[in-house]
Amino acid sequence: MAAAVLVAAVMVLPVLVVSSQALTAGDELSRLLLRPRTAELLGNTMLLVLLTVPITVLLGCGAAWLVERTTLPGAGAWRTLLLAPLAIPAFVSSYAWTSVLPAVQGLWGAVFITALAYYPFVFLPAAALLRALDQGHLDAARSLGSSGLGAVLRVAMPQLRPAITGGALLVALHLLAEFGVLQMMRFPTFTTAILQQFAVGFSNAAGSLLAAVLVVLCVGLLALEVPLRGRARIARMGAGARQRPVAYRLGAWTIPASAALVALVGLALLVPLVLVLRWLVRAMTSGAVVVGPLLSAAGSTVGLAVLAGLAASVAALPAAWLLHRYPSRLATTLERVTYIASALPGVVIGLALVTLAVQWARPAYQTAALAVLAYTVLFMPRAMVAWRSGLAAAPPELLEASRSLGLSGLSTLIRVVLPLVLPSALTGFVLVFLATSTELTATLLLAPTGTETLATAFWSASDELDYVASAPYAAAMIALSAPLTVLLRRQILDQR
């Protein structure tokens, strides 16, 4: 409990700094907020979320159902391929798409790129749960007179809800904070406007004010997710073995279903991969690849990403545990608070931490530790969602049995719960790792002087639209992330 409160306090600190800076806008407040531009940004931001989130849910759940519950051939390969877009940074993929098809831009371009990049956040938990679903429940529903579809809707869906809404929440928060893609798509949202305020306005107050609006949007989303998630119990109870799910016979639908997945994976992977490879070949033939800086950038990236992955996983555990074992309004609040900062662009959190560190923690300034703290603040929801779906599968009865056999709470956690949820924890770690390895703006502000990461090096070159010089760094980011998505695959395969 104390740990959860402490973590929440640290997470909320940068948000408080931003809010207090927003208040210094004073009499400018109304002039900045009550103008057509704000309405335009608000409309754009909400439109993007309202269009993209349902699409990712449809794509994610649809693909998960095809792969896990039907006779579609090649399920193993599909699992990997459908997760693979996680290895391709969204800004790399939009960079590739705009270079081959300049018409991909504006709202639809943004929806297109972000939906393709983010659907795995829904696919991953949905596939894991669909695979673990007890066919017995469905059969019971059928035997009580429910139709096939009815059984799925009334029995399976409630069990899937926490996973789907968790994934959808991640997508939504991501969309609020997304910058690179939207900048390239020329689709202005609050986040791109905030970066412009910092870039053009030289006004902390104006930028912070827009960020405060973003916080309000985020709180709205978080509040919305609570009722949507539902309170269904997922862990099974009682005697008997779980029944393996029966695969739905696709029959003649096999070909269209396969084609749909081919199209999805093709759009998400092929264009960015082919272009990055083509640029890479040109970079190699022109001798533009300098191995030394590339390796050291890769080293810094891995170092920071591993530390951030561990830090975020550890920091997310107390609140997730509290919420699992002792659900209460306070526990929910503590968990929710940790999400707020993640809706803010990295530059906002970065500047807030600069202010905090310079004033209160000078020795930490421009150390890797502060950068890792920023990543933890920004990406903890990924770990939180993973912990929660893992803990949801740890039946309370097992814990009670453990307690009744004389183990303390801590021992129960270590000896009973952790082994059950470790795969989920690893998922969280990998998701944070992936996010950190492509983070840009906070890295520029906070990393130790001289630290070059793959993302900052890619940005330097891509800002000049120098495709050839940026290719090695894009390729390295993909190469680094690819094996990790294979690890994520285990999350689906793991039987609970």
Add this chain to the structure above:
Amino acid sequence: MRRRTFLTGLGALGAVGLVGCGSKSEDGYVADPGSLQVYSAQHENLTKAWAEAFTAATGIKVQVRKGSDASMGHQIVAEGSASPADVFLTENSPAMTLVERNKLLAPLDEATRQQVPANLAPSSKAWTSIAARSTVLVYNTAKLDKADLPKSLMDLAGPQWKDRWGCAPGGADFQAIVAGMLAGQGEQKTSDWLDGLKSNARVLQNNIATMKSVNAGEIECGVIYHYYWYRDQAGTKEGSGNTALHYFRNQDPGAFVSLSGGAVLARTKKPTEAHKFLAFITSKAGQQVLVDSQSMEYAVGSGVASAPALPPLNSLQAPPVDPFTLNSDKVNELMIDAGII
């Protein structure tokens, strides 16, 4: 068994991470108290070339922290007197003015100031220019006849230019141009022009995107800085093959020359070395490094010729603007009111 696989994987990743971190300190990937700390928003290649030449000439080690004009300016202000920065280099002057207004700059050495003509430095004498860039109109030669080019940047706000031109108003580069316009043309004209921009122009990501958009014929012309075009011309011409440059000249707001700034921070712990660094990059040798770096920016040091491909700086008939008076707050306000940012 499976759990063990996970743990092994996690352990291996951790080890790789620690190695990654460990290798950093050996390569100097942590702030080195022995080195001069240069915060630079200038192009990376140029900064690197300057730093290396300076170290070769003086033996003083330099560590560069890179960023963009704006976030670095904000960062230095947020750091205040605790800033580890010794020297600050910008691409445009408003970020420097932001730091200057917060009284964080040390007075510039007289000798350094003498190396740059007085019209290429602020009247406040708190910093010096280190390079310059000229506003130009890039136009698609197949779509726009030379005779139909606008006479002034101000013309582009007119209805006849609707949907025909583009720019990147979201960046520090463009903000400097508008600040120059504000200084020369006054608030009303600037505000009207921004309204025209809002309804006429295609808003692009940056200078290069603007140039490429013109090259591809999506728009007829665009407002950019000169060197993006010259660099592309010197290279593959991929982004500029179908285009030419139009210089407005005649002291037009469209002939605005933006100055990149260099300054020493007031609280530097290495004042001697920091002033030496600025003295070096504005010296003939330092400015020659700029010319040789292929950055295609203008050299500002007295007696140094810029890259031969460029029309001479003093032939551009730029409007006389004191960068010290560039009012970025007001520009911000006007751009907000016009609904551009």
